[in-house]
Amino acid sequence: MTTTELEQSASVPHAKPAPSRKTFGGVRIYDHVVLWFGVFLMMAPLVVAFTTSSFDHVLIHRQGMQFGWGDQFSQTYSTVLNQQGGFTGEVTGWLMTQNSFILGIGFAVGKIVISMLAAYAIVYFRFPFATLAFWIIFMTLLLPLEVRILPSYEVVQQLGLLNTYTGLILPLIASATGTFFFRQFFKSVPNELLEAARIDGANAWRFLIDILVPLSKTMMAAIFIIMFVVGWNQYLWPTLMTTDETYFTLVRGIKQVMQNMIGADIPKYNEALAMAMLAMIPPVAVILIFQRMFIKGLVEQEK
Amino acid sequence: MTTLKIKNVKKVYPNGADAVKGVSVDVEDGELVVFVGPSGCGKSTLLRMVAGLESVTEGEIELAGRIVNELEPADRNIAMVFQNYALYPHMSVRKNLAYGLKNRKTPQAEIDTRVSEAAELLQIAEFLDRKPSQLSGGQRQRVAMGRAIVRHPAIFLFDEPLSNLDAKLRNQMRLEIKKLQRRLKTAAIYVTHDQVEAMTLADRIVVLNAGQIEQIGTPAEIYSNPATTFVASFIGAPPMNMLEATTTGESLEIDGQSIPYSVKHSGRVQMGLRPERIKIVNGEAGFGFDVTVLEDLGATRLVHGHIGGQEITLAQDADLPAPSGHIKIGFQPDDVLLFDEATGQRILT
Incomplete structure (x- = not known):
């Protein structure tokens, strides 16, 4: 063995020091305390809402929120899902869930498609006033739905789209945020990729479908997460747009449960809370599912 | 015969920058011509005009007997190798090679033959199902060349293809490019700012400076008989x-x-x-x-x-x-x- 070899073999243990994990180091305990405090703040109301939903509404009315486990769980949840409620008695929890899904997915997918196409045009095509067009789109951030709700309603009404899924989704899918995200992403795609594709005989459409869309998967997942949750939680616009109860979404249903029982009767708090719990599951599921893809995309840098 | 004729080509950018000021060069069949010059001399612009990625302001580019000034890059029968490889990151090596052929509606059997031929030639057969991100720099460079080879183009265009490699690999790939080009007997233009690459690779060197040709000649001519002080000081290490x-x-x-x-x-x-x-x-x-x-x-x-x-x-x-x-x-x-x-x-x- 030569000297260098000796040195090398001697230095091997030092090359990869085992990562030291001081589980009870002061810093880590502090980190965990902060973390648990955050978890408590976020989760405690949910837990209380969940436990309360398993009790009888009369008991809740009398004693307030409950921490234990009541005996009404299965009955309450099956009522919420299956009972024909509302004024006309045509709407069930299942139907509202379905409507919420249509709104959430339509909203998210529509936003992704529209903003991707807009960003594609702005970044890759030379047309007059492209920058101006972008900034006009960007400026719509200053005009949220609440500001333009009357003209929007007027337009949708004149198009005869009240009480339709199209009317519910279409006016909401233009997205300045999405366009901005996609624009920034497209600008970071190396120009040579476009040139290589041009030499490979890809036209504008093929370049979008074959190259940009697959490259944007992680962007799309991120925007889908955000937009699905936003779409799912839409309240004001559906309230205005739909008077037909078969178009009601879960978020509106929660209020409906409370409202219908106002009178001599005691409001069915348990059912409202159960519906709130149910309304929470899909957005959480979407985040959990797409989050993995999102992180995977961040780790595997593809550009 | 002459594969490519560049006739008094000029390029003026919309902002008024005069990138190429009237250049005429011929590339003969099977010849490897190197465009060399400092950055900003217009060598890349000239190559990109041949590729069709930049419009030609004035002059004519004639490739394999037809004027290609107005043709799309895909219709010019050229293949280009980029400095940063420009491989499609989400496609396997096989799909990267096949993409151009697929867009041309080449029959699948023909695509398979050409891809395996090129893979064999470049020794990348074992990587065909990997993604570019799983390959080393040298292997990516080979894939980029493979993508050019499967096209069976009239001319190869290399845009500083070795600049992203480390010095050792660069020497090795340089030799391989030369061997490959000799074997395929396809004309090629190779753009570089590295005079060593120019000297070793070229059949003929075109020295460019400030958008104009300083001298065209074989490496030996350029070295021993430089036409201007620019060529004299640019070619040779240590410089003259x-x-x-x-x-x-x-x-x-x-x-x-x-x-x-x-x-x-x-x-x-x-x-x-x-x-x-x-x-x-x-x-x-x-x-x-x-x-x-x-x-x-x-x-x-x-x-x-x-x-x-x-x-x-x-x-x-x-x-x-x-x-x-x-x-x-x-x-x-x-x-x-x-x-x-x-x-x-x-x-x-």
Whole structure:
């Protein structure tokens, strides 16, 4: 063995020091305390809402929120899902869930498609006033739905789209945020990729479908997460747009449960809370599912 | 026959920048022509005009017998290898190679044959199902070349393809590109700013400066007979020494020291002298030279110093004793190249 070899073999243990994990180091305990405090703040109301939903509404009315486990769980949840409620008695929890899904997915997918196409045009095509067009789109951030709700309603009404899924989704899918995200992403795609594709005989459409869309998967997942949750939680616009109860979404249903029982009767708090719990599951599921893809995309840098 | 004719091509960008100011070059069948020059000399712009990625402001580009000025890159029958490879990151190597053929509606059987042929040739058959991100720089470069080869183009266009590789791999790939091009007998244009790459690869070198051709010639011609001071100082490492000198007709004078030198020209000139042509001499005949720094490169040693106020470098065998202090240097009058002081053009003696 030569000297260098000796040195090398001697230095091997030092090359990869085992990562030291001081589980009870002061810093880590502090980190965990902060973390648990955050978890408590976020989760405690949910837990209380969940436990309360398993009790009888009369008991809740009398004693307030409950921490234990009541005996009404299965009955309450099956009522919420299956009972024909509302004024006309045509709407069930299942139907509202379905409507919420249509709104959430339509909203998210529509936003992704529209903003991707807009960003594609702005970044890759030379047309007059492209920058101006972008900034006009960007400026719509200053005009949220609440500001333009009357003209929007007027337009949708004149198009005869009240009480339709199209009317519910279409006016909401233009997205300045999405366009901005996609624009920034497209600008970071190396120009040579476009040139290589041009030499490979890809036209504008093929370049979008074959190259940009697959490259944007992680962007799309991120925007889908955000937009699905936003779409799912839409309240004001559906309230205005739909008077037909078969178009009601879960978020509106929660209020409906409370409202219908106002009178001599005691409001069915348990059912409202159960519906709130149910309304929470899909957005959480979407985040959990797409989050993995999102992180995977961040780790595997593809550009 | 001539594969490519570039006829008086000009490029003016919309912002008024004059990138290429009238360039004419022919590329013969099977020839590898290297465009070399400093950054911003217009070499890449010229290549991109041939590829169809930049529009031609003026002039004509004729490829395989037809004018291609107005044709889309895909319709020109060219293939390009980019500096950063520009592989499609989400596609496997196989799909990367096949993408262009698929867009041309080539039958699947034909695509498979061509892809496996190219993979065989470039020794990337085992990586065909990997993604580019799982390959090393050299392997990615091979894939990029494979993508060009499967097209069976009339001409290959290389845009500084080796700049992203480390020095060792660069030398190796350089040799492979040359072998490959020889084997395929396809014409190629290779753009680089590295004069070593230009010298080793080229059948002919086109030296560009400020949007114009300084000189076209074989590597040997360019090296031994540079047409201008620019070419003289750009080609060769270490670069040629450029000294201010005066000729009288019978003698050549540098900073008050002179040697007999018969030339028709008289007056102030730029004098070019290759470092390896200068010898250290003993005795009185020769120029006084003060050594300042020595650089040992292994086989050779560079001796930096000055004659009077002018910097000069000479190369000597590293086996020779290291010089120091004030010494004498000499050179053959035949090795001296004279250039016009104002225009930089060569004065033929």
